[in-house]
Amino acid sequence: MLGLHGRDLTLFLVVTALVVFAPVILNPFPIGSSLAQFNAGYPDLMQRFVIYGIFAIGFNILFGLTGYLSFGHAAFLGLGSYAAVWMFKLLSMNVIPALILSTVVAGLFALVIGFISLRRSGIYFSILTLAFAQMMYALAYSVLTPITNGETGLQLALDDPRILDGGERPTSLPVTDLFGLEMRETTVLHMGSWEFTIGAGYYFAGILMLIAFYLSIRIFRSPFGMMLRAVKSNQNRMNYTGLNTRPYTLAAFVISGMYAGLAGGLLAAMDPLAGAERMQWTASGEVVLMTILGGAGTLLGPVLGAGLIKYFENIFSKINDGVLHAWFGAVPDGMEDVLVTVFHPFVGKGWHLTLGLMFMAVVIFLPGGLVEGGTRIGRLFRRRGRNAGGAEAEAAAKHPAE
Amino acid sequence: MGILEVKGVNKRFGGLQALGDVNLSVAERTVHAIIGPNGAGKSTLLNCLVGKLIPDSGSVMFDGKSVLGRKPHEINQMGISRVFQTPEIFADLTVLENVMIPCFARRDGAFRMHALRSVRSEGGIRDQAEAMLADVSMLEKAGAHAGSLSRGDKRRLEMAMCLVQEPKLLLLDEPTAGMARADTNNTIDLLKEIKDKRPITMCIIEHDMHVVFSLAERITVLAQGTPLIEDTPDNIKGHPKVREAYLGEAQV
Ligand SMILES: Nc1ncnc2c1ncn2[C@@H]1O[C@H](COP(=O)(O)OP(=O)(O)O)[C@@H](O)[C@H]1O
Ligand SMILES: [Mg+2]
Numbered sequence: 215m216l217g218l219h220g221r222d223l224t225l226f227l228v229v230t231a232l233v234v235f236a237p238v239i240l241n242p243f244p245i246g247s248s249l250a251q252f253n254a255g256y257p258d259l260m261q262r263f264v265i266y267g268i269f270a271i272g273f274n275i276l277f278g279l280t281g282y283l284s285f286g287h288a289a290f291l292g293l294g295s296y297a298a299v300w301m302f303k304l305l306s307m308n309v310i311p312a313l314i315l316s317t318v319v320a321g322l323f324a325l326v327i328g329f330i331s332l333r334r335s336g337i338y339f340s341i342l343t344l345a346f347a348q349m350m351y352a353l354a355y356s357v358l359t360p361i362t363n364g365e366t367g368l369q370l371a372l373d374d375p376r377i378l379d380g381g382e383r384p385t386s387l388p389v390t391d392l393f394g395l396e397m398r399e400t401t402v403l404h405m406g407s408w409e410f411t412i413g414a415g416y417y418f419a420g421i422l423m424l425i426a427f428y429l430s431i432r433i434f435r436s437p438f439g440m441m442l443r444a445v446k447s448n449q450n451r452m453n454y455t456g457l458n459t460r461p462y463t464l465a466a467f468v469i470s471g472m473y474a475g476l477a478g479g480l481l482a483a484m485d486p487l488a489g490a491e492r493m494q495w496t497a498s499g500e501v502v503l504m505t506i507l508g509g510a511g512t513l514l515g516p517v518l519g520a521g522l523i524k525y526f527e528n529i530f531s532k533i534n535d536g537v538l539h540a541w542f543g544a545v546p547d548g549m550e551d552v553l554v555t556v557f558h559p560f561v562g563k564g565w566h567l568t569l570g571l572m573f574m575a576v577v578i579f580l581p582g583g584l585v586e587g588g589t590r591i592g593r594l595f596r597r598r599g600r601n602a603g604g605a606e607a608e609a610a611a612k613h614p615a616e
Numbered sequence: 617m618g619i620l621e622v623k624g625v626n627k628r629f630g631g632l633q634a635l636g637d638v639n640l641s642v643a644e645r646t647v648h649a650i651i652g653p654n655g656a657g658k659s660t661l662l663n664c665l666v667g668k669l670i671p672d673s674g675s676v677m678f679d680g681k682s683v684l685g686r687k688p689h690e691i692n693q694m695g696i697s698r699v700f701q702t703p704e705i706f707a708d709l710t711v712l713e714n715v716m717i718p719c720f721a722r723r724d725g726a727f728r729m730h731a732l733r734s735v736r737s738e739g740g741i742r743d744q745a746e747a748m749l750a751d752v753s754m755l756e757k758a759g760a761h762a763g764s765l766s767r768g769d770k771r772r773l774e775m776a777m778c779l780v781q782e783p784k785l786l787l788l789d790e791p792t793a794g795m796a797r798a799d800t801n802n803t804i805d806l807l808k809e810i811k812d813k814r815p816i817t818m819c820i821i822e823h824d825m826h827v828v829f830s831l832a833e834r835i836t837v838l839a840q841g842t843p844l845i846e847d848t849p850d851n852i853k854g855h856p857k858v859r860e861a862y863l864g865e866a867q868v
Contacts, residue, residue, distance in 0.1 A: 217734060429732075437720055437738060438731040440709070444717055447706040454666065454704065455718045455777065456692035458726040465729055 222431050225513060229427060233420040236260050237410045244407035248540060251532055257400055257413030258484075259528050263521045264416070264423040265480045270504040270516030271423075271430050272473020276466045277502070278511035279439060281446035282332070285340045285498050286347030289327070290320040290471040292354065292493030294478020296361070299368045299488045306378035307388045309397065309418070309483040313476060320475020321468050328467035332460060335449075347498055354490040367489030390483050392418055397484060415484050422480065423517075426473060431513055433469070442466050474501075503569075507576055509583025518584050526569050533561035617680075619644040619817050620665070620785060625674030627660055627841075634660045635671070636841040642785075642834075647811060647818045649828045652838035658821045659701060661838070662787050665819075666698050667691045679784065689726050695784035699791055703770040705777065707763030711754060714762050714773055715745035718781045748780040752806060768799040772806075779810060788820040792827050804830050829853070 218226055232239065241255030254260070269291060277283055294316035301312035331342040354362040362368055370387050379388070390397045397415035433439045441462050444452055449459050482488055491497070500523065508519025538554045538561065545553065560568045580587045618641040627635040634657045642648045650658050663669040665676055667688040676683045683691050692698075706714050719741045724730070749755045752772045757765070762773060771791060778786055791807075792800040804827055810816060811831075822828045828835065828849070835852045837844040844857055852858055 217732075219734075219736065432732050432734070435734050435736070436731050437724075437733060437735055437741075438729050440713060440717065440735060441720070443709060444706050444713075447708040448704060451704040451706060451777075452717075453688040454692055454698050454700075456689050456721040456726060456781070457717070458687075458689045461727040465731075469731075 216428070218428075218431060218435075222435065222513070226424075226428060226431060229514070229517065230424055233264065233424055236263075236420070237412055237416070241408065241410055245409050246407065251537070252529055254525055254529055256411055257416040259524065260413070260416045261419050261480075261484050262524045262528070264419045265477050265484070266501075266504065266520040266524055267423050267517045268419075268426045268480070269474055269477035269501055270508070270520040271426050272470040272477070273501045274470075274505050274510060274512075274516040275430060275433060275442075275473070276470035277505055278516075279434070279442035279446065280463050280466050282335065282463060282467070283340050283502065284331075284343040284467070284470070285495065285502065286327070286343035286345075287470065287474050287501055288495070288497035289347035289350045289493050290324060290474035291478040291481070291497060292350070292488065292490065293320050293323055294475035294480075295482040295488035295492055296354070296368055296478075297475070298479040298482035299370070299486055302370060302376075302390065302482070302486050303368075303374040304377065306376060307390050308378070309390050309392055309479075312390075312483060313422075313479040316475045316479025316482075317472045318475075320478065321472040324468045324471025324475075325464070328464050328471070332463050332467060344495060344498070347493060348495060351490055351493040351495075354493060362488070362490060364490070367487050369487045390486055419480050419484065422476065426476070427513075427517065434513060438462070438465070503573060507573055507583055509585030512583065512585040515583045515585045522584070523569065526565050530568065531562060531565040535562070537561075618642045619679055620819065621675075621677040622661075622665070623675045623677075625661070625664060625671045625676065627657075627664060627669060627671050634841050635664070638674070638838075638841070638843060640836060640843065640846075642817060642819055644817055645815060646833045647807075647820060647831050649832035649835045650819065650821050650838055651823075651825075651828055651835060652844075656838040657841040658838055659789055660841075662698065662789055662819075662821065665691075665787060666696060692721075692781075692783075693726060696787065697778035697781050697783035697785075698787040699771070699774050699778055699789060701789040701793065703767070703774040705762050705770055705774050707761075709762055710758070711749065711760050711762050711765070711773060712742070712745055712758040715748050715776055715780055716741050718777050719744050722781050745780065748776050751779075752776045768795050771795065772803070775803075775806070779814075782814065783816065785817045785819065788818065788822075790821055790823060792822065792824055800824065800827060803827075807831055 215223055216226070237255045237260065239255070240260065241253045243249040243253050269287075273284070273287055297316045297319040298312035301315050305311050327343065327346045331339055331346065334342060355364060372384060372387065376388070392414070395414050397418065399414040401412045403410045403412065441457065444457075445459050445462055452459050478492065481492070504519035504523050505516045506519070507522060508517065509515025535554055535558060538557055539550065542550045542553045558564070576583060582589070620640070620642040622638055622640040625635055625638040626633070638661060640661075650661065652658055660669065664671045665683065667683065667686055667690070670684065678691075678694060678696060681694065683694065683696075686694075706717065716735075716738075720728075723741065746755060746758065749758055752775065754769065754772060754776065757769065762770070765773060775791065792803050795803065807818070808831065811818065820828075820831065832849055834846065835849055836846040837852065837858050845852070845855060847855070
């Protein structure tokens with residue numbers, strides 16, 4: 215089905231189901247309960263999960279397959295956002311032209327930056343991409359103010375031309391839409407004490423992420439994907455096998471740049487403003503973290519990594535001392551204060567610390583990322599099953615599905 | 617006119633004259649061995665043929681065309697494949713994938729972006745790769761990780777990767793170095809078989825005189841970057857200059 219086989223098809227269907235049911239799955243706690251603050255099933259956050267998922271999936275095509283570690287991919291994210299906002303200002307509030315331009319502009323810049331940066335490999339390549347991105351960030355922040363609106367960031371204005379949307383000047387800022395369906399449109403489903411929010415913007419971004427994910431599976435399983443893995447493995451042998459590595463790496467770089475541009479465009483489609491900070495090196499570093507945390511070179515890893523980091527950034531960061539006191543309310547007062555003091559640095563504003571420790575643990579103990587962790591746990595269970603004497607389990611272990 | 621014509625090639629590394637006025641002519645469909653003591657410049661000469669090094673002067677013609685100034689992948693596409701002194705394989709890929717890649721290179725050229733086609737749908741390429749693996753008796757290892765192979769198997773795999781391209785000229789840099797006797801004999805048999813079955817020319821650097829005398833039709837002796845003599849194996853065996861320069865120290 216869909217040109218996918220065996221496990222890949224299962225994986226794609228599982229991810230599709232997760233995207234479709236995310237508003238329910240991510241809202242497991244009834245409203246009003248003390249755990250409700252851990253609900254992540256609101257459109258704003260879910261949009262970020264899938265958009266950064268696209269960013270990381272694209273990054274993984276470059277880094278996971280070829281091993282070239284770009285430290286400047288946020289430049290393409292930012293470019294995508296600027297391009298999209300300009301389309302909203304000049305052409306139409308419809309997201310389709312905006313996303314097309316985001317992807318194309320990012321692709322063109324990736325072509326030029328990749329062409330130059332890929333003349334070097336290893337750390338020199340990383341530094342070149344970082345230099346390009348920082349240059350673009352600095353330009354967007356200052357010199358190019360007429361295009362980027364500098365520090366303030368590019369925003370919609372009432373007197374923007376928007377030539378396709380009819381000449382009337384609106385009385386309030388218009389909102390982005392997909393042929394009339396507003397991206398901010400939501401429906402709330404009430405089920406007992408649970409509440410699920412179905413957002414148009416989330417589902418639109420979710421579908422694009424599924425397409426992006428699907429294309430990445432196809433690329434991974436294609437002869438082109440095999441060549442990219444060969445680049446990572448041994449460039450010398452590739453050259454002496456009659457293959458020119460440069461266009462292969464450049465193609466991977468441009469594809470991943472386009473993914474980043476699409477993600478940037480989507481960020482603007484959900485919230486039409488673009489600022490230079492989206493291009494900053496911290497944003498480039500974030501996508502590296504996402505990919506490595508989830509598992510570089512694996513299909514699912516980048517999506518997991520993106521989700522986890524965005525969850526930490528938005529949910530874990532909300533745990534403050536008040537919440538801690540409520541949790542430890544049952545223990546004696548003296549103990550309670552000690553526990554709160556111990557946990558304090560790791561939660562709330564300290565979420566970076568927890569994330570950092572987790573990242574270190576993954577890199578040291580699970581070099582294959584969370585996906586490797588999942589695989590190991592799976593293997594452990596299978597072995598247990600076999601020890602229990604299940605002949606079936608043994609057969610399954612001997613012939614793992616593909 | 618040989619398929620490979622090397623004329624007046626010089627190569628210096630700083631103060632060291634690694635190759636001094638090397639002339640070499642390799643006739644089509646023959647096995648030509650290059651022997652000589654360590655540091656004689658044998659690997660350097662091969663590097664000049666495949667575009668890894670550029671000679672300071674001289675010319676290298678293959679099949680009537682100059683290879684100088686071309687990139688390694690272009691020279692390979694002209695029909696020269698090379699087995700390295702330490703095997704160069706795709707260690708992170710499976711054995712089958714290692715052999716499929718040269719098949720793709722041969723069919724699609726230096727770059728082709730089949731990004732949405734599944735490798736599964738490439739039945740022809742797969743069959744070709746499997747047939748090659750069967751030829752070198754490695755088919756049962758097709759699914760193995762190439763990096764996990766024994767040294768001998770890595771060499772055989774690299775040879776399969778070169779042979780599946782059906783090159784006009786195969787360059788082998790000490791293909792049996794570090795191999796056990798049995799493996800060495802297998803390699804000799806394999807190379808003999810290839811030579812009988814295919815229209816191939818081979819240029820082989822070898823330390824093991826048993827290998828050289830089993831395979832070669834012509835032998836060039838290289839010493840300190842300069843060819844001492846070129847002749848048939850029988851004449852080389854008895855040649856006093858060769859005994860002195862090479863065979864004497866290598867213990868035939
Ligand atoms: N890239 C290089 N840079 C400097 N010296 C080199 C290089 N390659 C080879 N040499 C030197 O050139 C000489 C010939 O080396 P090589 O061709 O590897 O010999 P052989 O393969 O016959 O044992 C040696 O003295 C070696 O140290
Ligand atoms: Mg050598």
